[in-house]
Amino acid sequence: MNEKKIEEMFAELDILAKKLEDRETSLEDSFLLYKQGMELLKHCNEKLDTVEKKMLQMNGDGSTNEFPN
Numbered sequence: 001m002n003e004k005k006i007e008e009m010f011a012e013l014d015i016l017a018k019k020l021e022d023r024e025t026s027l028e029d030s031f032l033l034y035k036q037g038m039e040l041l042k043h044c045n046e047k048l049d050t051v052e053k054k055m056l057q058m059n060g061d062g063s064t065n066e067f068p069n
Contacts, residue, residue, distance in 0.1 A: 009044050013037060 004012075016037040019025055025033070 006044060006047055009040055009047075013040055013044070016040070 016033050020030055020033050020037070
């Protein structure tokens with residue numbers, strides 16, 4: 001499976017939000033769009049957490065250092 005880039009996921013979330021705002025979208029479709037958006041948002045959060053953990057290491061005094069490569 002080819003994993004989407006974070007920018008692609010944010011663009012998809014933007015499209016879903018616009019569809020949800022459209023008054024022509026049925027209630028049933030709104031529920032499906034909402035579910036898709038929440039699943040995508042969860043995936044975005046997981047990806048961002050992973051990147052953040054790779055980039056930063058918390059020191060005992062609260063300061064951070066970048067992880068060595």
